[in-house]
Amino acid sequence: MKSLGDQDKPPVVGIVMGSDSDWGSMEKAVSILEQLNIPFDMTVSSAHRSPERTAEYARSARTRGLRVIIAGAGAAAHLAGFVAALTTLPVIGVPLDSSSLRGLDALLATAQMPAGVPVATMAIGAAGAKNAAILAAQILATSDPVIEGRLNQLKEGMAAEVAQKAESLRMNM
Ligand code: RP5
Secondary structure: OOOOOOOOOOOOEEEEEOOHHHHHHHHHHHHHHHHOOOOEEEEEOOOOOOHHHHHHHHHHOOOOOOOEEEEEEEOOOOHHHHHHHOOOOOEEEEEEOOOOOOOHHHHHHHHOOOOOOOOEEOOOOHHHHHHHHHHHHHHHHOOOHHHHHHHHHHHHHHHHHHHHHHHHHHHOO
16 A cells, blocks of 8 residues: 655645644644655635635645645634535644634634534644644554554654653652
8 A cells, every 4th residue: 555654745634724823833733744754735724814715725625635634723713614614524623822712712613513514623722733633644544554653653752752751750859
């Protein structure tokens, strides 16, 4: 089986964010996809400010070769749900803490989808962006053993980091 996990291959994960001001959180998703060597593309599109652009993005996603979409937005965050309404690809939503409500508004707007139009909603902010990329990789890994192997390495790395932190705490006590 040909692996999807190679940066020089066409993108299989699409990252879309509501504004360039979302980059500070969404870059965490990019780092993970780069680490796992999964090809992705990335754009800014707004459900409210550029609905036609967003609709075109969602409608063309599958034929452009994308397999999973990560949509990050803050405030009245309708981006992930709007994209999910227009595609049968899995959509992972990242609520961002860009408003005075610190992301609670975006969390509810992203998670509280009506029955029939799912959005896999992550935690608010950078942790959610990181998890969105890992979840996207896990979806791809259901049919790609190479990506599965890289995910296992990522998990082993996290476990080793915890052990290292425990050891350095013990040494400093
Ligand atoms: C949302 O509004 C965006 O996703 C962003 O989180 C927030 C603020 O956008 P800007 O006013 O900074 O462009 O749609």
